[in-house]
Amino acid sequence: MLHDLVISGGTIVTATETYKADVGIKNGTIQTLGYDLLGSEKIDASNKLVLPGGIEAHCHIAQESATGGVTSDDYRSGSVSAAYGGNTCFIPFAAQHRGMGLLETLDLYDSRSLNSSVIDFSYHLIISDLSGNVMEREFPKAVARGVTSFKVFMTYDLLKITDEQFLEVLHTAKEYGALTMVHAENSGIINWVSEKLIKGGHTAPRYHAISHPALAEVEAISRAIMLSKFVDAPLLIVHVSTPAGANLVRDARNEGLKIFAETCPQYLFLNRKDLDRPGMEGAKFMCSPPVRDSETQEALWRHLQLGTFDVFSSDHSPYRFDETGKLSKGVDATFQQIANGMPGIATRLPLLFSEGVNKGRITLQQFVRLSSTNAARTYGMLPQKGSISVGADADIAIWDPNLKRVVTAQNQHDAMDYTPYEGLELTGWPTSVITRGKPVIMDGQLVGDHSHGKFIARGKIDLTGIPGHQALELDIEKNFGANLTS
Numbered sequence: 001m002l003h004d005l006v007i008s009g010g011t012i013v014t015a016t017e018t019y020k021a022d023v024g025i026k027n028g029t030i031q032t033l034g035y036d037l038l039g040s041e042k043i044d045a046s047n048k049l050v051l052p053g054g055i056e057a058h059c060h061i062a063q064e065s066a067t068g069g070v071t072s073d074d075y076r077s078g079s080v081s082a083a084y085g086g087n088t089c090f091i092p093f094a095a096q097h098r099g100m101g102l103l104e105t106l107d108l109y110d111s112r113s114l115n116s117s118v119i120d121f122s123y124h125l126i127i128s129d130l131s132g133n134v135m136e137r138e139f140p141k142a143v144a145r146g147v148t149s150f151k152v153f154m155t156y157d158l159l160k161i162t163d164e165q166f167l168e169v170l171h172t173a174k175e176y177g178a179l180t181m182v183h184a185e186n187s188g189i190i191n192w193v194s195e196k197l198i199k200g201g202h203t204a205p206r207y208h209a210i211s212h213p214a215l216a217e218v219e220a221i222s223r224a225i226m227l228s229k230f231v232d233a234p235l236l237i238v239h240v241s242t243p244a245g246a247n248l249v250r251d252a253r254n255e256g257l258k259i260f261a262e263t264c265p266q267y268l269f270l271n272r273k274d275l276d277r278p279g280m281e282g283a284k285f286m287c288s289p290p291v292r293d294s295e296t297q298e299a300l301w302r303h304l305q306l307g308t309f310d311v312f313s314s315d316h317s318p319y320r321f322d323e324t325g326k327l328s329k330g331v332d333a334t335f336q337q338i339a340n341g342m343p344g345i346a347t348r349l350p351l352l353f354s355e356g357v358n359k360g361r362i363t364l365q366q367f368v369r370l371s372s373t374n375a376a377r378t379y380g381m382l383p384q385k386g387s388i389s390v391g392a393d394a395d396i397a398i399w400d401p402n403l404k405r406v407v408t409a410q411n412q413h414d415a416m417d418y419t420p421y422e423g424l425e426l427t428g429w430p431t432s433v434i435t436r437g438k439p440v441i442m443d444g445q446l447v448g449d450h451s452h453g454k455f456i457a458r459g460k461i462d463l464t465g466i467p468g469h470q471a472l473e474l475d476i477e478k479n480f481g482a483n484l485t486s
């Protein structure tokens with residue numbers, strides 16, 4: 001058979017195997033895995049690794065925060081930057097702010113992503129307002145559009161929902177085969193400490209971390225797990241930043257609860273000392289939950305090795321270090337007035353490859369799971385995405401495992417003016433990236449087309465292999481009737 005494109009001579013790595021073979025691509029999907037394949041076009045991948053393209057499952061693109069700031073990356077720059085980082089698909093958030101409907105929110109993000117992305121995409125839908133008929137009427141329609149993951153916040157005054165509302169989202173999501181994601185930090189602790197710090201004149205960026213103590217995360221993760229257990233609903237805890245929080249996740253999984261978790265590069269590679277940089281420099285490293293200490297970094301690596309974390313995502317929240325972003329309230333802004341988040345969509349995978357695979361902390365198979373396959377499974381895209389197998393979308397990243405490159409703000413392709421990893425030399429980089437059979441990056445050059453990336457309607461969440469919590473203390477169906485959501 002004559003393929004449209006053949007990737008020849010490389011070493012294919014999947015979540016379970018490593019072997020040498022050619023990849024034959026036709027009509028955007030993988031047609032053949034074999035030897036001496038024929039193709040109209042050829043990419044020579046000798047001495048390279050051929051991996052499932054990365055799936056970036058946590059990033060903020062063309063998104064307003066509840067306080068009005070807008071991320072500097074849109075679907076054009078964000079998708080290009082993601083592709084340079086070895087990603088072939090990403091799932092930014094569509095943020096429902098109070099007063100907005102869910103479908104209105106999805107329409108808005110459709111207009112922002114239209115003809116803009118060089119790679120495929122979907123959305124997680126943030127729910128901050130359950131008033132009116134949002135859960136009864138709009139939630140099922142969002143799921144029917146292929147949006148099957150929903151994020152809620154336990155903190156941030158303009159986003160947080162009550163425990164009652166959290167239960168409602170968990171229960172409704174379960175009914176429709178969707179997944180609830182949660183930002184787990186205790187709002188009361190954060191607000192109480194912040195007020196005291198500000199009153200005492202402690203306003204510098206470093207106090208942001210002090211106002212978001214580890215216990216605030218641990219309490220909220222614990223409560224979130226209990227709420228999920230109570231209604232027997234799957235839950236994914238995003239950006240886990242503490243060993244104690246990760247231990248709760250591990251124990252919940254051990255108990256058979258449907259708990260999933262994510263951590264992010266900043267919690268492995270940055271720490272509190274970065275927030276102590278002079279003047280406002282520390283603002284570049286502010287995110288929520290905050291970066292912590294070196295013991296935390298080591299403990300989170302161990303959890304990554306043990307499989308506590310299903311997904312490893314960037315939480316790319318790009319706010320420039322200027323008056324449009326971090327410094328929008330001036331150079332004397334208090335830590336409460338500085339936008340939270342940092343860029344990292346292009347460095348997520350090179351960091352994990354260099355410091356994880358090349359330094360012997362994780363295997364290539366773990367890398368593939370954490371970078372792609374687990375996200376595809378967790379977010380309802382497997383086997384279309386996240387695997388190199390016959391019939392799957394030809395979403396492939398070709399990696400040179402020995403290529404050395406220093407990270408600088410100048411060699412990024414996002415819309416940012418800094419990278420938190422400035423000056424770090426990493427070994428192992430993607431050199432070519434192919435989305436649905438079409439090259440997006442070739443030998444380090446952008447060749448992709450902004451109308452190529454398409455919205456991926458995702459399926460129900462696959463809970464295969466998760467035992468599930470059977471003994472409900474309160475049998476909701478029995479006590480309240482068959483379907484609470486109708």
Ligand code: URP
Pocket residue numbers: 060183286287288289315317340341342
């Ligand atoms: O500080 C961060 N991570 N900002 C992004 C918003 C969020 O909670 O993920």
Ligand code: ZN
Pocket residue numbers: 183238239288
């Ligand atoms: Zn969050």
Ligand code: ZN
Pocket residue numbers: 058059060315316317
């Ligand atoms: Zn985030």
